[in-house]
Every structure is written in C-alpha cells, then in structure tokens.
Amino acid sequence: MWARWIAPVLLGLVSFSFVTAKSSTGNSVLVILEPRLDKDNFSKFFSGLEEKGFELTFRSPKDPKPAVLEYDYAQFSHVVLFAPETKSFAADITPQSLVSLLSKNTNLLIAVGPKSTPISTLASEFSLVLPPPGTPLISHFPARSEPATVIPVPVSPSNIFTSASFAPVWFSGVPFAYQSNPLVVPILNAPAESFASDADADSGADALVEAAEKGGEGLWAGSQLGLVAGFQTLNGARATWVGGVELFSDEFFQKELPGGGKPGNQQFASDVAAWTFQENNVLRVDKVEHHRVNETLPGKTYTTNDQIVFTAHISKYNPDIASWEPYSDLTDLQLEFTMLDPHIRTALPPVRGTPGAYSVTFRAPDRHGVFKFVVDYKRKGFTHLHSSTVVPLVPPRHDGYPRFLSAAWPYYVGAISTSVAFVLFSALWLAGDDRVPGGKKTSKTE
Template sequence: MRFLRSALLSCLALLATVLAKSSSGDKVLVLLDPSLDKANYSIFFNGLEKRGYDLTFRAPKDASPAVAAYDVPNYAHVILFTPDTKCTSPTNPHPSHARLTRTVAYASDITPQSLVGLLSENTNLLITLSPKQTPLTSLATEFSLIPPPPGTPLVSHHPKREEPATLVPVDVAPSPMLAKGTAPVWFSGAPHALGNSPYLVPILRAPATSFAADSTDDSDAAVIVDAADKAGEGLWAGSQLGLVTGFQTFKNSRVIFAGSVDLFSDAYARKPLPDGIPSGNAQFVRDVAAWVFQENMVLRIDRTAHHRVNETEPPEMYTINDQIVYTAYISAYNPRTSSWKPYDGLTDLQLEFTMLDPHVRTALPPVAGEPGKYEVQFRAPDRHGVFKFVIGWRRKGYSFLHTSTTVPVVPPRHDEYPRFLSAAWPYYAGAISTSVGFFVFSALWLAGDVKGERKNLKNTKSE
C-alpha cells in the first residue's frame, strides 16, 4: 500500500511538471520582505498565477514552508523580494552570551550557500538587490557581478523630467528574450558592473548618461570627470553598468539579479514615461520572469544516432577512414502548449570528433523537410584510438546543448587491407622488372654455358 501511494505521488508530481507552464515546474516560493506590501506588486504576481504558476508567500525569517527537504528542493523557482533584509548572526556565539545575540532576518535555510545549492539542483532564482549592503549583494559577487559601494544608487539627469534624478527611464535594447518594441522602463535602484564570466546574460543596461553616486546634485561632478580622465576604479557610469542581468549555469538553471524591486511594482507599471506613453515595466518583468522560469529559449537534445554510410545500426567500433553519418534530434519548449516541439532554427551547430583534441570539426546543419533533425556525414580520421562525438553549443540566453558519445576507432583487420595500391605501382613495376630481368639473365647464362660445353666437345672430337 505504501509503495502504491509513493508511486501515485511520483506520477502526480511528474504530471504536474509536464502540464506546467515552465519546462522545469510551476511551484514558486516568494520571499517577501515585511516592509513590502504584496498588493503593490499585484500585476506581476497575478500575471504569474494566470500563466499557471502556484505561488507560495513567506517572510524571510519564517522557517516554513521550507525551501528544501532532505536536500531536495520543494519548489521549482524562488523569488526573493528582500532587498533590505539582512542576515545577521550572533555577536558572540558562546552559549553564556546568548542574550547578546540579535534576531536573524533570514531563516536558516536561506543563505548564500543554500541558494547556490538550489541552482545546482535546477531551481531557478529571481533576486532583487538594493543600494544597501545585504547578503544578496555578496552573493551577486559570486556570479561575476561587481556592485558599487553601498549607498550609491543609479542617478541620471537626462532626459529632463519632474521625477527625482534617482528615478530613471531606461531604454530596453532588443533581445531574443524580450518582446519586440518594449517601451522604456522606470528604474530606481542599484546598478552593477559586469565581470568576465561567459555565463552572464545582460538584459537591461544603464543609460549612457547615468552614473552611480551617493548624491543627486552636481556638486561632485568635477570628481566624476576627474575619475573618468584617470580611469579610476571609483567610476561607475555609462552603459557599461548593468541593471538587470541573468546568469545561466552549466546545468541550465537560471538566476536573475535585478537592481530594483520597484521595477516589478504596480506604480512603475502604471506610471507614464516623460513623453506620455505607457511604461514597459509590466511587459519587461513578464518577459524576464518567463526567461528565468525557463519558459522561453529552452532547448534540449532528445537523442543522437551514428552509423556507417548505407547502414542503420551503430557498430561496435569504427575502422579508420570509414564514412560516418551522425544525427542529432533537437526540440524547443513551447510554453503555450506546455510541450516540446522539434526545432530546426540552429544554423551554427557544430560536431566534433575528438580524442583529447578535435580531429574533425564540422558543421551539423538541419535536414530540410525534417524538423528537429540535424545530420552530417564525414570520414573517420586515419588514426586509431578512443574517440568521442561531442556537441557543445552555448549561446547567451539559450539553454546549453551538450552531449558526448564514446566510440572506438581501430585499424583494418589483416584481411581488410587492399591487395593492390595504385600509389605503389612504381614499386610493383620495380619488383616485376627485377624478377623478369633475373629470369632473363639466368636463362641467358644457362644457355651460354650449354653452348660453350658443346663447342668444347666438338673441339675434343676433332683432335
């Protein structure tokens, strides 16, 4: 009975994952700071619920519901709207000084280490930051983001507007993960510089006329100009700064670092831009959530196959110089139908046939008329050993595609070598001519000896 119950629960969990809007599940845990009102973010949260997500709200210091149980995540996605929450620790951990301890703002299951562990278990994270120094700010540095000094929000005096300089309209650059023609968005918060990690996915950058400063007036403009001339480390300005940045791990789990929780608020979604048109905040945060929750730009390799030309089954081993056919089947997740569809939109897919180093690197093009099928034919190298078919496709924003298949390549058997080689005809001719010459010389030599003996015999008789 217990086994049947366990099997039923497993089937229900699998069915929930299959029917989810996201390719990785629909259960979302929202950590909401007590200073924030849930009603002020109703457009964002209601939009997630309408798309089929199951939201569970919890205060950062609450221990229940737990993020994970026995190192297994209970949620497919975690949203941290805790820009000002600090994770404090006891001032003196000794039991005799327990009265000197302070209240911990985060529960024990929410630490930078546990959040990184969630990513390793394919749980996606949406994290909001602020100009204040918090544990999440320190976590961002582990993902190759460089925050400015505490208390330095983004400031811009352009374009001219009635709003304060820290409330900045930001243009949205075209991106495959965002809807085309998204209007500028309102932003008020902390920027960050981008490191050199290839896993970073820039989504929203600061305007060229903006900078990070602890004052909104122009009294320190000379200092900023001087820092620009000297290329000082204290300069945080221009479009090199990021406002919303994604990070995708090698396991394809995703995390978003947004420099402002107000970016998701109803007030910014309803606030018109300086030129009077509606802001793009609502559409922008919807697209950002769709990407981090793995609705969009999600690819996978369904299966691969390989065989010799004019065969259909993979052999136990290949022989050098064999003609090999390699096939890969790729699909993309469709959030509208919550299903996987064959995808043939990759034009830069490559296949490597490697043994330590690639011996063959060739394009793996899609097959016309067969969606999702990619195929190539190539000749095995003239070298035996243990080789691998390797596909390693990495593009910013898209799921990483990686697969590896090991096959041996052996030299021909003793009865598989060709009997005659066209390139060896000079050697064949030399051997044949030498043999013919030997027989001719032997025949002439022997014939000459017989003739000489007959002549000597005649001379003897005549005497």
C-alpha cells in the first residue's frame, strides 16, 4: 500500500529537482570548446551550470554534430562559444547562423581573444568595436607579481548581479569600445588606469593610438572600455561578449588577489551566465485590462472625455522555483495613450494589495480617432516589456450631449431676445394704422 504512494512522491521530488533553477527558455546548452582549451580547466563553471539543472552538450568548433541549427530550427536553448582563436568552424557555425539563433530566442555566451577570427568580426554587429589584433588589455596597477596582462578588475554594482558588492575579478584578454546602441548592456568595464597595447611591452601604444585615430574610435584606454557586455534583442534573446575566456577558468576562480582574499570570478561568472540564459531579470506582461470608471467590462469603443481605467499585470521569472511570480517592484512604468503621437503619457504605479498589478485612471482626450494603450518599458538589464492595445475613441452620440450648457447662457439669451424682438416688431408692423395724419383720406381720382 505504501509503495503505491511513495513512488509518485519520489518521482515528484526528482522531477522538482530537475525543474528548479532552469532558464525561462529551456535548459539545453551547447558548449563549443576549441581543442586547445581543456574542459577540466573550466570544471567549476560547467559543474555550476549542471548543478542548476542545465544539460550540457560539448563539441569542438569543427565537429558537424550536434548541429546548432537543423531544418531552420534551433536545437539548443543556449550556446556557449569558447573558441577565441579558432579561425575555421563547421558549416553550421557562421556569423549569420549565430545571429539567426537570437531571432529564435536562443541565447549566446561568446568569448573572444586578441586574435582576429570570424567570430570576433561579428562583434561589430552588436555595437562592440574590438582593438587591432594582438593588443590585449594591460595595467600596471596595482603592483603584483602577475604579468601586466593579468588584471584584477573591480566590479561595479548592477541589477544583473545577485550580490550588492563583489570582490575584484581576474581578467586577461581584450577590451572593446561601445557604440551608441540602447540594446547594449555594459556588465564589466576596464579599470581607469588600463589600456590596450602590445602583449610583451608598451612599445606598441603609439601605433595603436595612430590606428585608433584613423579608425575614429579614440584612445583605447580608461574605464570607458568594456570587458564583458551584454546585448538584448527586442524579442528578449540575450548575447554576452567576454573579452577573455580565462575569466571562467578554474585558475582564475582560485587565484588569490594582490591584497589577499578570494576573487569574485566564480560568482561573477555564475551571475553573467544566469543573466545570459534568461534566468534573472526576465519580465513579461501577463495581461492588460481597460474599462470605464464604475464598470468592469472592457469597452468596445470609448467616448471622448470618458474616465478610463487601465491595468497591466506583470510577472517576473523566479529561477529558484522555475515559475513566474507577480512582480510589483517597477517604480518607473508608464502608460501612453497614443494616436500617431502620445496624447497622454502618465505614470503606471503598482496597485497596493494586488501583486503584479499596475493601474491608472485618466480622462480620454477630446479628440476622436483610433488610439492605442501602449506600455513600452526598456531598462538595461531587464527584459523589454511591450504591450499595445487598439481601441476606437468616438465623439458622443446625438443623444449623448447635454441639453443645456451653463457656459452657453449668453448665446441662449441672445438667441431668445432676438426672437422675441422679431415677434414684437412683426406684431407692431402688422397692427399699425395706414391712414394719413389729419384724418383725411387720399382719393385715387385726384
């Protein structure tokens, strides 16, 4: 008897352990690892993904199977591309195929290096400009025994990270300059005293400055350079570019910082992967509602100057329980009531006591036409929220106008007085005497 109940319970517990902490888009991960990189050197990073519930599949860049795309269908939910020096790939791994994966909501984690490869040339499509080949990031501060190309980089706070503060992370690789693009999400920037130059000495700095001036990017130095950057497409897919694959290595996970202490590489790599794989900061609009004040059903049409209530229900993905939960922590959400241009733009605050609900009441403009309720929320690090609902706005019916307007009384009085004066004048004219003064009548024969 007990066996009949224990088996389903154990099966449920096992299935729950595999479900929790997965991505909102799936748990299959293809890791493309070039042969010179030993998988065991990244064991902590890969085992951390497997502990979360991800299913990792490994292949080299030149292996034809398993294919990234098959029959124009993405075979994996996420792709990790650790091939910074590979110059020839299998037929299914091309810059075009990687871009098409994003359109199919497959996320990418890509590491590049100082050498020029087909993948590094793809960075410009994501508004990232790499320096000339062979010019990694260099910093002589702080003083340390490691080479100048192995740098401890401070981590700035961001909504991407699960912790408010991070120990510096070890980095070795190339920086990139940001182009103006609102879809780029800076994650880790270079230290202020760092610069890109020759790997063995600083003698290549002058040549690099000349090349930068010709290219128009400016000097490759300072904290404006990026080391890890994300890119989020309008459909929610995410791609993260990392300037050096060593950031994910076991060596950098355990390497002691110059001032002593453990680096933040392991937690940093875990948070970057969680954001890239759409575990964290994933939002969605569940539904929207609109109706007149004191009504509950949505109006098929609205009349000018109606009082309208609009409500949006928003949820956030919780990777700990692998489900969506109502989310009420957005403080800068807005609603636009638009017809070509916004006629009304107003704050959409959360509703107290109703998790995930954001509501506002406003008066429809005195302009009839086809309008839209638009919620368009774009913030770096969060999924873009967009909702558009079309409603017609019509003028009042012939029996919908008030019979008398208090503001029109001067016109009413003017019209009435004119009418009364006309009646009196007509009456006096018709009732007037046609005789000649003096009592004499005129004769027609005279």
